[in-house]
Amino acid sequence: MNTSSSVPDNLSDFPVDTANAAGVLRIDLAALRHNYQWLKESVAAETVCAVVKADAYGLGAPKVVSTLYQAGCRNFFVAHLDEARVLLPLVPDDASFFVLNGLAPGSEPACAATGRVVPVCNSPEQFSTWLAEAERLKRRLSVVLQVDTGMSRLGFSLDQLETLAQEGRWKSRLNIRLVMSHLACADEPEHGLNELQLARFRSIVSLFPGAAASLSNSAGCLLDNEFHQQWVRPGIALYGVNPTSVQSDPFKPVASLHARVIQVHTVDSEATIGYGATATAEKPLRLATIAAGYADGWPRHLSNRGAAYWQSYRLPIVGRVSMDLTIVDISALPESALQRGDWVELIGPHQTVAQVAADADTIPYEILTQLGKRYYRYSVG
Numbered sequence: 001m002n003t004s005s006s007v008p009d010n011l012s013d014f015p016v017d018t019a020n021a022a023g024v025l026r027i028d029l030a031a032l033r034h035n036y037q038w039l040k041e042s043v044a045a046e047t048v049c050a051v052v053k054a055d056a057y058g059l060g061a062p063k064v065v066s067t068l069y070q071a072g073c074r075n076f077f078v079a080h081l082d083e084a085r086v087l088l089p090l091v092p093d094d095a096s097f098f099v100l101n102g103l104a105p106g107s108e109p110a111c112a113a114t115g116r117v118v119p120v121c122n123s124p125e126q127f128s129t130w131l132a133e134a135e136r137l138k139r140r141l142s143v144v145l146q147v148d149t150g151m152s153r154l155g156f157s158l159d160q161l162e163t164l165a166q167e168g169r170w171k172s173r174l175n176i177r178l179v180m181s182h183l184a185c186a187d188e189p190e191h192g193l194n195e196l197q198l199a200r201f202r203s204i205v206s207l208f209p210g211a212a213a214s215l216s217n218s219a220g221c222l223l224d225n226e227f228h229q230q231w232v233r234p235g236i237a238l239y240g241v242n243p244t245s246v247q248s249d250p251f252k253p254v255a256s257l258h259a260r261v262i263q264v265h266t267v268d269s270e271a272t273i274g275y276g277a278t279a280t281a282e283k284p285l286r287l288a289t290i291a292a293g294y295a296d297g298w299p300r301h302l303s304n305r306g307a308a309y310w311q312s313y314r315l316p317i318v319g320r321v322s323m324d325l326t327i328v329d330i331s332a333l334p335e336s337a338l339q340r341g342d343w344v345e346l347i348g349p350h351q352t353v354a355q356v357a358a359d360a361d362t363i364p365y366e367i368l369t370q371l372g373k374r375y376y377r378y379s380v381g
């Protein structure tokens with residue numbers, strides 16, 4: 001059980017006006033700073049960047065970026081140029097944004113116009129269009145090179161980068177800020193691919209003297225120091241999820257989620273519960289219907305599997321999760337414990353994101369990035 005976040009014990013006692021809210025998503029910015037600070041102190045890299053793609057994994061990129069900037073972070077990774085363009089005005093000029101997916105054809109001028117959004121070039125084509133933009137503008141532009149060392153997802157092949165390193169034409173126009181690659185199995189420290197990717201990466205980095213090197217996501221930050229290189233690129237660890245199951249968890253949870261009880265009632269033995277009547281009461285049950293469903297990113301895969309919590313009571317989900325509602329069994333609670341209007345915990349001190357993900361047969365990343373738009377959101381710390 002995690003006690004580091006201070007969700008009010010009395011769940012109706014949120015420090016904000018949630019009178020009309022159906023669900024409340026609380027973002028703990030102090031925990032976010034803690035996680036960033038822990039990484040800064042613990043990894044061997046000079047620079048801890050922050051991956052803030054997908055709205056900072058669903059937690060709200062504007063707040064996350066401002067908070068991490070204040071904590072000293074200057075380098076932010078997003079997936080798309082448009083994500084960077086929204087966040088750019090929120091932080092002073094000394095912050096840089098890096099576009100992991102690189103640029104779509106035709107968006108080079110928009111990227112260059114920002115002055116501090118740097119594309120990751122993943123292929124010779126992306127590289128040559130960025131070079132053409134620098135030549136057109138008669139400016140020296142920054143660029144990141146990604147090499148594919150074992151993911152077969154994005155990046156130059158080793159051969160392609162060896163060729164590029166020998167060419168002279170781009171050198172007056174493009175400044176290589178960073179050479180990066182991405183680990184496929186960093187969450188499995190014993191996996192042989194890690195060392196292989198590191199060796200391949202090193203052979204390429206040495207061809208670009210002057211560029212920083214970056215290999216590790218959150219899980220990579222927990223591998224041996226040699227994986228850390230100069231820059232690390234954590235995402236999920238900043239948001240308080242342990243990126244690996246093999247080490248104890250130094251990260252504090254950032255998100256907690258509560259949903260409103262809409263109705264409490266008792267059903268008779270043999271009552272059918274929810275769409276498809278996939279559950280049947282084997283005895284009289286007290287049920288609570290709560291205001292979160294798959295439209296809120298509360299996975300339908302939790303049907304008849306997951307739970308909500310009230311204090312330390314586990315309230316099993318019965319029947320199918322529907323679009324806006326989930327039914328939980330509260331028979332174990334004292335009679336008067338839970339009433340219409342009260343809150344139950346979906347993510348918090350009693351139920352981690354990792355637990356929800358496990359119950360839903362998915363990964364914490366998917367739970368966070370799907371967190372719904374209908375929740376009342378607030379931040380503390």
Ligand SMILES: *Cc1c(COP(=O)(O)O)cnc(C)c1O
Nearest residue numbers: 051182217218219233234235236
């Ligand atoms: C998303 C992403 C990261 C961050 O990964 P986490 O596992 O969340 O730390 C780092 N690097 C690349 C290339 C990514 O796509």
